[in-house]
Amino acid sequence: MTTTADRALRILAWIAALWIAYEFLWYEQYKLAGPTLVFDRLSDWSGIPEKPFRLFVASMEICAAVLVLIPRTRVLGAAFAMGIMSGAIVFHxxxxxxxxxxGDGGKLFKEACFTWVMAGFVxxxxxxxxxxxxRRYAPRIGARIA
Known part of the structure; x- marks a missing residue:
């Protein structure tokens, strides 16, 4: 049985899931179109070739965006999104x-932080x-949390 608060949380979680999907899919136009300043810098720093790095991140974001929109996979998508955004925050x-x-006041960083919070909310x-x-897929961790 769900309470009114649970229903309200789930409605807000839909909005958060929509934000996550929008945020990821909006930036795919840049990642899929060609080299970007972000991936050029990270490639120079890490030695990882820019194109595979950029396309790998883009594909992971597309997967997370789709998963977070499907009710049955929403939790997996949110966890995936949180992991991706954790990586983005660490890189920044x-x-x-x-x-x-x-030089725009850290817009990308702020969006990464907000998307991370939205994934946590979901x-x-x-x-x-x-x-x-x-509990099902990581029983040692699940047993400690429960």
Whole structure:
């Protein structure tokens, strides 16, 4: 039985899921069109070839966007999105990429942080399903959390 608060959380989680999908899919036009400043800098720093790096990230973001929109896979998509955004945040903070690579006040970094929070919110709103997944596929972790 769900309470009014649970229903409200799930409605808000839909909005958060839509944001995550929009955010990922909006930036695919840049990642799929060709080299970007972000991936050029990261490639120079890491030694990973720019194109495979950029296309790998783009494909992971597309997968997360699709998964987060499907109710049955929403938790997996949110966890995937949170992982992707964790990587983006780490790259912005601890590499030559910096928080403000485009000189626009750190728009990309702020969006990465907000998308990370939205993914966390989706996981919170669907915490029962998230815990069930942990118990099923990572029993050692799931047992400690429960």
């Amino acid at each position: 903070l601890f590499t030559p990429l910096t928080v403000d690579p485009y 996981l919170f709103a669907h915490r029962r399903e998230a815990l069930d997944l942990l």
